[in-house]
Amino acid sequence: MFQGVRAAWRLGGAVFAEVCLPEGVDGGGFGVHPALLDAAFQALLIVGGQGSGEGLGERVRLPFAVSGVRLGGGGAVRLRVGVRLVGVDEVAVDLADECGRFVGVVESLRVRSVSVGQLAVVGAGRDCLFGVEWERVAAEAVRGVVVGPVVASLSGGDVVALERLAGSGVVPDVVVLTVPAEADCGAGGVVGGVHRVVREVAGVLREFVMDERWAGSRLLVRTSGAVVVESGERVGSFAGAAVWGLVRSAQAEHPDRFLLVDVVDDGRDGGGVGFDAGVVGGLVACGESQLVVRGGVVRCARLARVSGAGAVALTDRWQGPGTVLITGGTGTLGGVVARHLVAE
Numbered sequence: 349m350f351q352g353v354r355a356a357w358r359l360g361g362a363v364f365a366e367v368c369l370p371e372g373v374d375g376g377g378f379g380v381h382p383a384l385l386d387a388a389f390q391a392l393l394i395v396g397g398q399g400s401g402e403g404l405g406e407r408v409r410l411p412f413a414v415s416g417v418r419l420g421g422g423g424a425v426r427l428r429v430g431v432r433l434v435g436v437d438e439v440a441v442d443l444a445d446e447c448g449r450f451v452g453v454v455e456s457l458r459v460r461s462v463s464v465g466q467l468a469v470v471g472a473g474r475d476c477l478f479g480v481e482w483e484r485v486a487a488e489a490v491r492g493v494v495v496g497p498v499v500a501s502l503s504g505g506d507v508v509a510l511e512r513l514a515g516s517g518v519v520p521d522v523v524v525l526t527v528p529a530e531a532d533c534g535a536g537g538v539v540g541g542v543h544r545v546v547r548e549v550a551g552v553l554r555e556f557v558m559d560e561r562w563a564g565s566r567l568l569v570r571t572s573g574a575v576v577v578e579s580g581e582r583v584g585s586f587a588g589a590a591v592w593g594l595v596r597s598a599q600a601e602h603p604d605r606f607l608l609v610d611v612v613d614d615g616r617d618g619g620g621v622g623f624d625a626g627v628v629g630g631l632v633a634c635g636e637s638q639l640v641v642r643g644g645v646v647r648c649a650r651l652a653r654v655s656g657a658g659a660v661a662l663t664d665r666w667q668g669p670g671t672v673l674i675t676g677g678t679g680t681l682g683g684v685v686a687r688h689l690v691a692e
Contacts, residue, residue, distance in 0.1 A: 349373070352387030356394055361433045365391045368426040379419040380443065380452055382428075388441060392459060408467070409437070409459040416455025424451055439462065477654040482577045482647035485634055510552055514561045522566050522628050525552055529572040529585045538586060545587035546594055553598050558606060568607045568628060569595050575610040577640050577647065584612070592638075599637050607632065611641045661678040 349370060356365040367387035375381040380388075392409045430442040434456065441454040513523070528551060549569070556567050574582025574592050583589050594607055599606050609631055631639055636648045 349383045350386050352383060353390050356391060358394065363391045363394045363431045363432070365394075365429040367424070367429055371638055375423070375425045376423045377423045380424065384424065384427055388443060389457070391429055391431045391441075392439065392457075407461050407463050409461050411457055412460045413458040414454055414456070417452070418455075419452040420450040421445075427451060478651045479654045480649050481652040482640055483607050483650050485636075485639070485646040485648050510555055511559075514559060519561055519565060521564075522568055522632060523556075523562075524568045524628060525549070526572055527571045527574075527588050527591050528567065529584070529588065542587045542590050545588050549591050550594060553595070553606070557598075566605060566607060566632065568609060568631065571608070571610045573610070573612055575640055577642055596638075606637070608638045609641065610639075 352367045352369060354366045354368055356363060365388070365389075365593075367384060368383055369375055369384055373381070373383070375384060389411050392411065400661050405649065406580040426446050428444045428446065428448070430444075431439050432442075434440045437458055438458050441457055443453065445451055446620065458470070510523070513520075527545060555566070556562050556565075569591065571585060571588035571591060574588030576583060588610070594608050595608050599608075608609065634648065638649050640647045
């Protein structure tokens, strides 16, 4: 799928290429199909080393940051690509179809030069595994912010309450959306309850980012038992765990608009922790996007290297004959099998 370069030429400091999707792959539904765009960016491999005295094959230039993107008509399965230097470690990429019609342009694609040796080292050892650890936030980081004029609270996924609050004329700095720890499953069972809660929360998130009245506010999504922090803990809220995945996606699209907080206080389902303006202000002051509160202690997520016995256990677990890891990202068949395993 990602071997779409069919031909390439150099002309001075520029590179031109013809790229295409494999036969039978439809480019419809995309401005530019991801595999086609990836193939277009592979022309950077040919640009690598130009003007720096480095030999081709010793270093490669990898995409790092993109800006100034404009798209024309979508659905192309073949592209003509032009890559030209516009600055130090910066190129522009022009995309046209087979007839030369405009498909798109990337005015600035910043690249980072990496040696082939560096790429070979990555993943070579067992010390390249990382896990999430929840570090304690220093007490002084949880002080000093006053939110106002009021901290408003919503229970569940109440879009109507959010609209009513916006229409009141008093727009708070922070709105707290509390996700019930145990969703009322009803006839749909656990799966139906999770789907319902996620749909309701998605409705609030959508309204919050689309209504300009909330442009200066932040939504704090409070769950209980949705995150495992220490060994021995178990997820106590499947709906809350699903909401964390949803809000993480929303945070990627709308930075600094959402804050995730999971609260479990001495096993009492978060009931022992008050959420007044002072507490909310302290959580916001941490400057984090995801927090947990356990026994009154605030913690934030950090990547930590998994080493020793833990790393050996993780890697050896998948080395037996006949073992298959299904991610769901391997195409239609992988998705079907993964859904069957989850549902059945």
